[in-house]
Amino acid sequence: MGKPSSIIKLIFSLLFLLLEEVVPISLFSPTDNYLINCGSAAPTTDDPYNRKFTGDESSESNSVVFSAAGTFTLGESNPPPDSSPIYRSARFFARPSKYEFPIRQKGSHFVRLHFHRFHSSKFHLFDAEFHVLADGYLLLHNFRGLTMKNSEIREYVLWIDSDKLEISFLPSMKSKFAFVSAIEVISAPKDLILDTAQFVDSDGVAKFGGLSKNAFETIYRINVGGPKVTPFNDSLWRTWIPDDQFLNSIENGSKRVSYSGRIEYQLGGASREVAPDNVYNSARVISSSNSMIPKTNITLTFPIVEGYKYLVRTHFCDIKSTALNLLYFNVYVNGNLAFENMDLSTISNGMLASPFYADFVVDGGSLGFLNVSIGPSSWSNPNAIDAILNGIEVMKLNNSMGSLDGDVSAALLLKSRPRGTHGVLLPLVAVMCLLLVASVVLSRRRFAVGDSVAWSPLPPDVSDVNFLKCENQQFAGKLSYV
Numbered sequence: 418m419g420k421p422s423s424i425i426k427l428i429f430s431l432l433f434l435l436l437e438e439v440v441p442i443s444l445f446s447p448t449d450n451y452l453i454n455c456g457s458a459a460p461t462t463d464d465p466y467n468r469k470f471t472g473d474e475s476s477e478s479n480s481v482v483f484s485a486a487g488t489f490t491l492g493e494s495n496p497p498p499d500s501s502p503i504y505r506s507a508r509f510f511a512r513p514s515k516y517e518f519p520i521r522q523k524g525s526h527f528v529r530l531h532f533h534r535f536h537s538s539k540f541h542l543f544d545a546e547f548h549v550l551a552d553g554y555l556l557l558h559n560f561r562g563l564t565m566k567n568s569e570i571r572e573y574v575l576w577i578d579s580d581k582l583e584i585s586f587l588p589s590m591k592s593k594f595a596f597v598s599a600i601e602v603i604s605a606p607k608d609l610i611l612d613t614a615q616f617v618d619s620d621g622v623a624k625f626g627g628l629s630k631n632a633f634e635t636i637y638r639i640n641v642g643g644p645k646v647t648p649f650n651d652s653l654w655r656t657w658i659p660d661d662q663f664l665n666s667i668e669n670g671s672k673r674v675s676y677s678g679r680i681e682y683q684l685g686g687a688s689r690e691v692a693p694d695n696v697y698n699s700a701r702v703i704s705s706s707n708s709m710i711p712k713t714n715i716t717l718t719f720p721i722v723e724g725y726k727y728l729v730r731t732h733f734c735d736i737k738s739t740a741l742n743l744l745y746f747n748v749y750v751n752g753n754l755a756f757e758n759m760d761l762s763t764i765s766n767g768m769l770a771s772p773f774y775a776d777f778v779v780d781g782g783s784l785g786f787l788n789v790s791i792g793p794s795s796w797s798n799p800n801a802i803d804a805i806l807n808g809i810e811v812m813k814l815n816n817s818m819g820s821l822d823g824d825v826s827a828a829l830l831l832k833s834r835p836r837g838t839h840g841v842l843l844p845l846v847a848v849m850c851l852l853l854v855a856s857v858v859l860s861r862r863r864f865a866v867g868d869s870v871a872w873s874p875l876p877p878d879v880s881d882v883n884f885l886k887c888e889n890q891q892f893a894g895k896l897s898y899v
């Protein structure tokens with residue numbers, strides 16, 4: 418027999434190696450994770466990426482459901498076979514209503530609103546026109562069925578400081594209505610949006626603080642040099658699209674590259690939640706040939722709405738250099754130098770294929786677009802890669818009125834609602850609260866708070882807020898009032 422201790426050591430180190438290689442990358446598991454299929458009574462419906470959406474009217478949790486004037490469920494009569502199953506129903510609001518999501522972990526949350534405009538015999542979704550409010554922010558203002566795409570997903574990142582998130586739907590006029598097909602509310606990882614970034618304008622670069630407490634709307638999310646990445650391959654269920662339509666066509670000196678090795682995520686750099694392997698293992702590069710550094714940039718141009726600040730997140734991962742300390746390049750935002758002589762070898766502590774991201778904040782300006790360029794710097798090497806870019810995200814920040822869609826505040830929209838029929842509503846709601854309490858007492862069932870989403874009409878004006886208190890979150894429930 419050999420020395421048992423060294424054999425044990427060997428076994429342990431083998432085991433360790435094995436574990437390192439075999440144990441799957443721990444998947445991010447969000448504390449708050451609501452996937453709601455609106456207007457559906459089905460306990461769960463799979464989306465095309467195998468995610469289970471719970472019907473907002475599902476009886477799975479035995480919650481009490483009141484059928485209600487003012488909101489309806491709508492089903493698509495003849496859905497095309499390739500349409501997403503979660504898009505075959507919608508909730509329809511003829512008057513102000515809201516969903517309530519209990520929040521267990523304060524901080525940044527993804528909120529995705531899905532709108533699928535289908536043909537219904539009852540209503541023309543083309544005629545919808547409404548506002549969407551969330552957590553005091555105005556997300557959508559006069560959002561119209563007529564001008565939306567057939568399927569539209571709007572994504573927001575909201576910092577939620579309270580124990581519930583309210584998402585309200587307000588028809589823009591009495592004759593209009595609102596609808597929604599599905600809603601996602603998902604805790605974001607703590608480090609997804611850091612509190613500081615670099616503000617870039619023609620005066621140079623300055624520190625921008627308090628970033629994470631803003632509300633954001635995702636405007637563009639680009640997998641530079643690579644194919645579309647679907648929610649299936651992104652641990653936060655994001656979609657990344659290819660860069661083609663944003664590339665400056667005159668600058669044709671770049672090429673696509675891809676990488677099949679391992680992406681070396683490191684503490685302090687980008688994590689897999691910041692962007693997945695599929696973003697970092699493809700890129701666009703400028704490379705020297707014949708000992709000449711090409712005189713070109715790679716520029717992506719993004720149409721934007723003026724009057725807002727934008728967060729521009731640039732993703733880098735040196736998947737192409739053959740050795741360390743060969744790659745140096747500049748990053749420009751709107752033609753202004755944002756990062757000079759970026760040196761990924763040093764940033765990553767001497768490791769290739771290790772991802773990094775840099776956040777810049779810019780003013781939307783008055784041109785209706787913003788652009789991001791990378792190009793060779795004075796340190797670039799005539800026998801190497803001279804610039805690389807793996808991904809770009811562009812996110813709109815709320816303006817000073819707390820709006821992401823126009824110069825109007827959520828509070829103002831709520832106040833200016835036409836007066837409703839609250840003389841009738843108040844006693845009715847009181848009766849319903851009683852019924853609700855009675856039924857819960859009788860059934861003595863408790864429901865997991867984590868799965869509960871309450872939805873209810875908004876009061877016709879803000880002074881009526883009190884009577885919504887009857888919504889007990891233990892009801893796990895979907896409440897709708899007549």
Ligand SMILES: *[C@@H]1O[C@H](CO)[C@@H](O)[C@H](O)[C@H]1NC(C)=O
Pocket residue numbers: 646647649650695
């Ligand atoms: C996920 O990524 C893999 C590897 O890049 C790709 O082959 C596959 O098609 C992707 N799946 C989906 C559903 O996007």
Ligand SMILES: *[C@@H]1O[C@H](CO)[C@@H](O)[C@H](O)[C@H]1NC(C)=O
Pocket residue numbers: 667669
């Ligand atoms: C790149 O652009 C230049 C001028 O804009 C043109 O002469 C050249 O043919 C282009 N090259 C390719 C590969 O398209």
Ligand SMILES: *[C@@H]1O[C@H](CO)[C@@H](O)[C@H](O)[C@H]1NC(C)=O
Pocket residue numbers: 665716718751752784787788
């Ligand atoms: C990028 O934007 C700046 C100003 O916003 C403009 O001067 C410059 O020409 C643009 N560059 C490209 C390549 O579009």
Ligand SMILES: *[C@@H]1O[C@H](CO)[C@@H](O)[C@H](O)[C@H]1NC(C)=O
Pocket residue numbers: 711712713714749751752753790792
């Ligand atoms: C790259 O873009 C920057 C900013 O617009 C500009 O100053 C620089 O001259 C460009 N480089 C080349 C080679 O076009």
Ligand SMILES: *[C@@H]1O[C@H](CO)[C@@H](O)[C@H](O)[C@H]1NC(C)=O
Pocket residue numbers: 630631632726814815816817818819
């Ligand atoms: C976004 O709204 C918050 C208030 O919720 C405000 O403090 C912040 O300044 C706004 N952001 C901008 C860029 O105006």
